Amino acid sequence: xxxxxxxxxxxxxxxxxxxxxxxxxxxxxxxxxxxxxxxxxxxxxxxxxxxxxxxxxxxxxxxxxxxxxxxxxxxxxxxxxxxxxxxxxxxxxxxxxxxxxxxxxxxxxxxxxxxxxxxxxxxxxxxxxxxxxxxxxxxxxxxxxxxxxxxxxxxxxxxxxxxxxxxxxxxxxxxxxxxxxxxxxxxxxxxxxxxxxxxxxxxxxxxxxxxxxxxxxxxxxxxxxxxxxxxxxxxxxxxxxxxxxxxxxxxxxxxxxxxxxxxxxxxxxxxxxxxxxxxxxxxxxxxxxxxxxxxxxxxxxxxxxxxxxxxxxxxxxxxxxxxxxxxxxxxxxxxxxxxxxxxxxxxxxxxxxxxxxxxxxxxxxxxxxxxxxxxxxxxxxxxxxxxxxxxxxxxxxxxxxxx
Numbered sequence: 001x002x003x004x005x006x007x008x009x010x011x012x013x014x015x016x017x018x019x020x021x022x023x024x025x026x027x028x029x030x031x032x033x034x035x036x037x038x039x040x041x042x043x044x045x046x047x048x049x050x051x052x053x054x055x056x057x058x059x060x061x062x063x064x065x066x067x068x069x070x071x072x073x074x075x076x077x078x079x080x081x082x083x084x085x086x087x088x089x090x091x092x093x094x095x096x097x098x099x100x101x102x103x104x105x106x107x108x109x110x111x112x113x114x115x116x117x118x119x120x121x122x123x124x125x126x127x128x129x130x131x132x133x134x135x136x137x138x139x140x141x142x143x144x145x146x147x148x149x150x151x152x153x154x155x156x157x158x159x160x161x162x163x164x165x166x167x168x169x170x171x172x173x174x175x176x177x178x179x180x181x182x183x184x185x186x187x188x189x190x191x192x193x194x195x196x197x198x199x200x201x202x203x204x205x206x207x208x209x210x211x212x213x214x215x216x217x218x219x220x221x222x223x224x225x226x227x228x229x230x231x232x233x234x235x236x237x238x239x240x241x242x243x244x245x246x247x248x249x250x251x252x253x254x255x256x257x258x259x260x261x262x263x264x265x266x267x268x269x270x271x272x273x274x275x276x277x278x279x280x281x282x283x284x285x286x287x288x289x290x291x292x293x294x295x296x297x298x299x300x301x302x303x304x305x306x307x308x309x310x311x312x313x314x315x316x317x318x319x320x321x322x323x324x325x326x327x328x329x330x331x332x333x334x335x336x337x338x339x340x341x342x343x344x345x346x347x348x349x350x351x352x353x354x355x356x357x358x359x360x361x362x363x364x365x366x367x368x369x370x371x372x373x374x375x376x377x378x379x380x381x382x383x384x385x386x387x388x389x390x391x392x393x394x395x396x397x398x399x400x401x402x403x
Contacts, residue, residue: 028397031346034390038397040261041271048260048271050253058253059112059243060087063147064284066240068232070118070143071292074225077143078293079360081117081125084144085287087278089113096127097146097209098198099170104162105148105207108155111245113148116287120215122360127211132171133196139215143229146209149242153205160187160202163209167198178219182227190219197222203234205242254279258308261402262315263380263395271310278309285309290362295334302327302377312365313395316377324372325349333368334379335359341367341385344392349373352388355381373399 028038042048050058064087070077086093091102093115105113117125123137125144135142150156164187168175171191178188178197188199195213210229214221243251254260259271259279271277278284282299285307289295299316303323308315314334318324326332328351331340337353344350349372355364365381369392372378378395382388 025400026346026348028393028400031393031397032390033394033397034387035267036263036265036391036394037267038394038401040257040398040402041264041268042257042260043402047257048254052249054088055249055251056112057088058251059149059248060089060114061278061280061284062251063112063114063149063240064116064287065281066236067114067116067145067147067283067287068229068236069116069283069286069292070145071296073118073143073229073232074120074141076120077118077141078291079119079122080287080290080292080362081119081123081142081144084115084117084125086115089115089146089148092129094146094148095129096133097144097211098163098167098200099130100166101163101209104159104166108150108159108162110148110150110155110159110207111243111248113146115144115146117142117144118292119143119360124361125211125213130170132174132191132194133211133213134194135213138195140213141215141225142211142213143225144211145229145233146211147233147237148207148209150205150207151245153202156202156205156207159207160200163187163200163207164189178223180223180227180230183230186226186230188223188226190222192217192219195222197226199226201230201234203237206237208233208237254308256306256308256317257402258306258315258317259310260308261376261398262308262310263313263378263391263398264310265313265391266311276309276311278307280307281305282307285314289334290364291335291359294336298327298332298334301330302332304377312381313391314379315395315399316379318375318377321374324375324377327377328370328372333370335364335368337368341369342389344369344371344389344396347371347393347396350392350396352385352392371396371399 121140123140341352380391
């Protein structure tokens with residue numbers, strides 16, 4: 001038997017194996033990471049759980065994945081009203097959508113919400129409490145969306161009706177009630193001297209509030225756009241089961257450890273659950289993308305599944321190792337680039353480029369780099385090439401050290 005096994009072993013040595021040779025993983029200890037962190041923030045501690053007071057923000061991230069972006073409502077609304085995106089909704093935020101809304105929502109025990117916005121041209125919207133909205137660029141169309149969840153359908157209905165009644169009464173000297181043919185239960189009013197309409201609807205336990213403007217004060221254009229907004233939004237909410245206040249406190253956060261592995265340039269040692277630290281899907285990340293069209297194209301092409309962010313750093317989990325590599329070879333940056341820049345030294349799966357530095361009112365850093373590690377893609381940026389290379393090397397190291 002021993003002779004037979006030896007013969008088999010020797011015979012196998014002459015066999016030819018098919019396939020391509022693969023290089024071993026690089027030694028990340030030799031990378032230039034500057035002063036940036038090379039380990040996930042939970043590398044030496046227990047998993048980081050969100051404190052109870054941040055769980056409304058976690059619920060808001062969940063809702064963001066089921067909130068239509070402005071360009072889903074109308075493709076011409078490709079610019080992000082970046083400062084009008086909030087995954088944690090405060091009473092002061094709600095006041096900008098209607099007179100007394102914050103107080104009304106609180107009295108009806110709202111649980112959490114999400115705010116987003118977009119426009120057809122670079123602009124910003126002035127939405128001071130108690131004043132009818134105005135915009136910097138008169139010829140732009142704008143869509144501002146607020147969605148709130150309530151404990152029961154009765155609370156949602158009361159909130160929608162009370163908001164409409166109080167807001168219309170506040171502007172009764174000029175505003176007129178408007179009926180939407182496709183949505184007879186929507187409550188809307190319009191100022192004929194302006195280009196804005198406000199509309200709200202209760203939908204199960206949800207309340208949806210829209211503040212929409214058109215390039216002109218044409219009422220038909222405004223009502224059609226508002227109906228298109230409900231067309232896009234209400235079916236998405238039907239896919240998202242409402243939750244109770246107890247369920248909200250036990251929502252999972254960063255279960256796939258994407259946020260803790262996104263390179264934090266501040267090296268704070270602990271992620272903050274503000275709007276700069278997100279764990280979301282594709283639609284959720286697009287709300288925060290200044291150039292939603294390019295971001296949607298790039299992320300879709302790389303088969304992105306989930307996103308984690310820390311400051312300006314983004315970690316993308318794709319569906320496979322091959323998809324992550326494709327993001328590098330095909331240069332699938334999530335925003336426009338103008339020309340190639342030197343790749344990250346000593347990291348084969350890396351690509352860098354220069355950006356136009358501006359899209360609408362949003363400003364980009366001059367350089368962006370992407371690195372791929374297994375099924376993950378890390379995206380970092382900086383105004384200096386050496387710095388962006390160090391950030392990218394640090395991001396790669398975190399992904400490699402966190403396996």
